[in-house]
Every structure is written in structure tokens, then in C-alpha cells.
Amino acid sequence: MKRRFSLIALFGVFTFVYGQDFEVSPVKFYFNAEPGTSQVKNLMVKNHSERTQSFLISMGDFTINSAGQKEFVPAGTNKRSISNWLTITPTFFELAPNQEQQIAVSIQPPVDEYGSRWGVIYVRPTVERQTFQADKELAAGMTISPQIIVEVFQTSAVPAAVLSAKIDQLREVETTNSSERRFSAIITNNSDIILQGNVFLILSEIQTGTEKVFPPQSYTMFPKSSQRILLTLPADIPKGTYALAAVLDYGSTQTLEGTQIVIEY
Numbered sequence: 127m128k129r130r131f132s133l134i135a136l137f138g139v140f141t142f143v144y145g146q147d148f149e150v151s152p153v154k155f156y157f158n159a160e161p162g163t164s165q166v167k168n169l170m171v172k173n174h175s176e177r178t179q180s181f182l183i184s185m186g187d188f189t190i191n192s193a194g195q196k197e198f199v200p201a202g203t204n205k206r207s208i209s210n211w212l213t214i215t216p217t218f219f220e221l222a223p224n225q226e227q228q229i230a231v232s233i234q235p236p237v238d239e240y241g242s243r244w245g246v247i248y249v250r251p252t253v254e255r256q257t258f259q260a261d262k263e264l265a266a267g268m269t270i271s272p273q274i275i276v277e278v279f280q281t282s283a284v285p286a287a288v289l290s291a292k293i294d295q296l297r298e299v300e301t302t303n304s305s306e307r308r309f310s311a312i313i314t315n316n317s318d319i320i321l322q323g324n325v326f327l328i329l330s331e332i333q334t335g336t337e338k339v340f341p342p343q344s345y346t347m348f349p350k351s352s353q354r355i356l357l358t359l360p361a362d363i364p365k366g367t368y369a370l371a372a373v374l375d376y377g378s379t380q381t382l383e384g385t386q387i388v389i390e391y
Contacts, residue, residue: 147173147174147175148171148172148173148174148175148179148181148249148251148274149170149171149172149174150169150170150171150249150274150276151169151170152169152276153274153275153276153277154276154277154278154279155167155169155231155276155277155278155279156279156281157233157278157279157280157281158280158281158282158283159233159234159235159280159282160235160282160283161235161236161237161238161239161240161282162234162235162236162237163234163235164232164233164234165232165233166230166231166232166233167230167231167232168228168229168230168231169228169229169230169231169247169249169276170226170227170228170229171219171221171226171227171229171249172221172224172225172226172227173221173222173223173224173225173226174223174224175223176223177223178220178221178222178223179220179221179251179252180218180219180220180221180251180252181218181219181220181221181227181249181250181251181252182217182218182248182249182250182251182252183214183216183217183218183229183247183248183249184201184217184247184248184250185201185209185212185214185245185246185247185248186198186199186200186201186209186245186246186247186248187199187200187201187202187203187204187207187208187209187244187245187246188204188244188245188246188277189203189204190348190351190353191353192352192353192354193353193354194345194346194353194354194355198246198275201245204244204245206241206242206243206244206349207243207244207245208233208243208244208245208278208279208280209245211233211234211235211236211243211280212231212232212233212245212247212278213230213231213232213233213234214229214230214231214232214247215229215230215232216229231247231278233280235280235282239282240282240318241281241282241318241319241349242279242280242281242318242319242320242348242349243279243280244277244278244279244280244320244348245277245278246275246276246277246278247275247276247278248273248274248275248276249273249274249275249276250272250273250274251272279320281319281320282319288317288318289317289319289321289376289377289378290315290316290317290378291313291314291315291316291317291321291323291347291374291376291378291383292313292314292316292374292383293311293312293313293314293325293372293373293374293383293384293385294311294312294314294385295310295311295312295385296309296310296311296370296372296385296386296387297309297310297311297387298387298389299356301358304361305360305361305362306358306359306360306361307358307359307360307361307389308356308357308358309327309356309357309358309359309370309372310354310355310356310357311325311354311355311357311372311385312352312353312354312355313325313345313347313352313353313355313374314347314351314352315347315348315349315350315351315352315376316350317349317350318349318350319349320346320347320348320349321346321347321376321377322344322345322346322347322376322377323344323345323346323347323374323375323376323377324342324343324344324345324374324375324376325342325343325345325355325357325372325373325374325375326339326340326341326342326343326372326373326375327339327340327357327359327370327371327372327373328340328370328371328373329359329363329368329369329370330368330369330370330371331364331366331367331368332366332367332368332369332388333366333367340359342375343355343357347376357372363391364391365391366390366391367388367389367390368388368389368390368391369386369387369388370386370387370388370389371384371385371386372384372385372386
């Protein structure tokens with residue numbers, strides 16, 4: 127996967143135009159280095175602009191809030207930060223038009239450090255500082271630089287037997303969409319590694335026992351954390367009393383997790 131970026135930035139009554147145009151590939155790294163070993167992957171940056179540009183590579187972290195959204199924070203902030211395990215070479219370089227640079231990204235988890243870690247790599251061109259006389263109170267110029275974020279994940283091998291996750295607190299919530307009914311639930315990853323969870327709904331008519339299974343939705347479940355998810359059913363289900371089950375499949379070979387409520391149509 128490749129991503130290209132160009133930027134026209136607007137601020138207040140001023141317009142700052144930078145002809146930044148560059149490409150980064152890939153935009154996600156997945157390492158699986160065993161503790162005490164190392165792995166190396168390559169990141170490519172290409173300058174598509176018509177002028178020579180200098181680029182800066184730096185690291186950061188992100189956390190996951192209760193809604194499952196990423197919140198970016200400085201490197202080393204998250205207790206599961208990957209930044210101390212990464213080595214990036216080079217971190218500053220110059221590219222002529224249409225020239226590209228390969229960056230080596232290596233990871234070395236310490237001995238006995240199992241589980242998952244994650245973080246981000248920022249790729250940004252450097253820009254000159256500009257001073258604008260239109261506002262005499264603007265003592266220092268403003269620097270605006272686009273950036274591309276590369277997500278980095280590391281997970282060491284863990285036997286499936288130690289995986290643990292659950293789903294609970296299934297309940298109906300309000301919606302303004304008359305064509306659907308909406309439900310929320312909480313999914314929790316009790317494991318030390320990132321899990322990919324699939325959640326699907328099963329609607330069973332209590333009187334006849336007729337079941338309908340709805341397509342699954344996929345979620346990334348980060349270690350030792352919970353997130354609220356939203357699930358929907360169509361509003362045009364025949365009238366009746368139904369058992370509604372939300373089922374979580376998180377890769378365990380032993381069991382599926384589920385939660386259930388009774389609803390009326």
C-alpha cells in the first residue's frame with residue numbers, strides 16, 4: 127500500500143501554499159520478532175515534487191480510547207510503546223525530484239518481552255520558516271509541514287491457549303435512522319497481544335426457533351483494554367419476540383464468547 131500527500135494549508139486570513147508532494151510505502155509494519163532476536167523491514171520515501179526536499183523521520187506513540195479511536199502522543203508515553211525497541215536509519219536525508227530513499231527499520235525486543243507493542247513513525251519534509259509582515263503581532267513565523275504516519279506493530283508468538291477476550295453489556299441504543307435498530311456492546315481483550323475480533327449478531331424467534339445470522343464486523347482489540355462497539359439490525363423484521371445474541375470470535379480454538387438479550391419487534 128502506498129500513500130501520496132500534497133498540501134495546501136489555510137490559517138486565518140493568510141494562505142500558505144507549499145508544493146509538498148511525496149510518497150511513503152508501506153504505511154503499516156507488522157513485526158513478529160521473538161524476544162532477544164531482531165528483524166529489519168524497509169520503508170520507502172519518494173519525492174514527487176519539482177524541487178529538492180529534505181525529510182525528517184521521527185517516532186511517536188498512540189493510545190486507544192474507549193471508543194476504539196487512536197489518540198497520538200509523544201514517543202515513550204504509552205507503557206506499550208515500541209519506540210525503545212526500534213532503530214531507524216537514516217532519520218534525515220535530502221531527495222532530488224523523483225528520487226527515492228530506502229529507510230531501514232529494525233526491531234529488537236528484549237529477552238523475555240512477549241506480547242504486543244505498537245507505535246508510529248512520522249515522515250515529514252522540512253520547510254523554511256516564514257515571517258509575515260501583515261500581522262505585526264506575529265513575532266515568529268509559522269511553520270506548516272505535512273506528514274505521513276506509518277503504524278508499527280510488534281507481536282511475539284503466544285500459544286492460543288493464553289488468549290482471552292469477552293463481550294458483554296449488550297443493550298439497545300437510540301438512533302435517528304428509521305431503517306435500523308442499533309445496539310451497543312463492550313468487547314474486552316484480557317490477553318497480552320493484539321487480537322482481531324469478529325462480532326456477529328444472531329436473531330432467534332423464540333416461538334418458532336427460526337434463526338438468522340448477520341454478517342460479522344471486525345475490530346482490532348488492544349491488550350488489557352475495552353471498547354464500546356455499535357451493531358445494527360434492520361427495522362423491518364417480522365413482528366415477534368426474539369432472542370438477540372452478540373457473538374465474539376477472537377481466534378481462540380476453544381470457545382466463542384457471547385451475550386444475549388430479549389427484544390420485541
